[in-house]
Amino acid sequence: MGNSWATSSGLTDDLSSIKGFTKYSGNIKTITELNTYLTEKGFEKCNMNQNGETYQTIFWFDSEDNTIKWWSEASTICMNGSSQQLFNGWSSAVSIDLKDIDLTGMKNDNAFKSMFANCSSLTSIVNCNFKGVTLTGELKDMFQNCSSLETIGFINQFDTTEVTNMQE
DSSP, X not given: OOOOHHHHTTXXXXXXXOOEEEEOOSSOOSHHHHHHHHHHHTOOEEEEEOTTOSOEEEEEEETTTTXXXXXXXXXXXXXXXXXXXXXXXXXXXXXEEOTTEEOTTOOSTTTTTTTTTTOTTOOEEEXXXXXXXXXXXXXXXXXXXXXXXXXXTTGGGOEEEEEEEOOO
């Protein structure tokens, strides 16, 4: 299994328990309100700043529905650099919703290698926008062992002219 940020950030030790990834859709408007909510629920959280931006992005594992959720005061969050193995090993995840996540900063070679590998229960990846992203290097194993995958809501957006390996 891959080295997922979900374990390294302390959100969960058991990648196989994660059933999804989504933006929090509640009525929380401020970081203070969110911190109060998470404290009351007893959820562990992971804070991430975006390249020196003033907006924090908070991720947490919601044990009520076994979903990793995120919230930010920013309207979108940016993923820069690499998402290698980002969701690797989330074997119980059924849906990954990438709404309001900006992937245009993903410019490293092999940035998407094994991104969704070993997500054997995953049926859909939705709201993902790859427009403006040029994939380079290897996409190798991006969907390895994703035997249940039915919907990839971005596959027709790929610019693969600079990809060297699309195996599996």
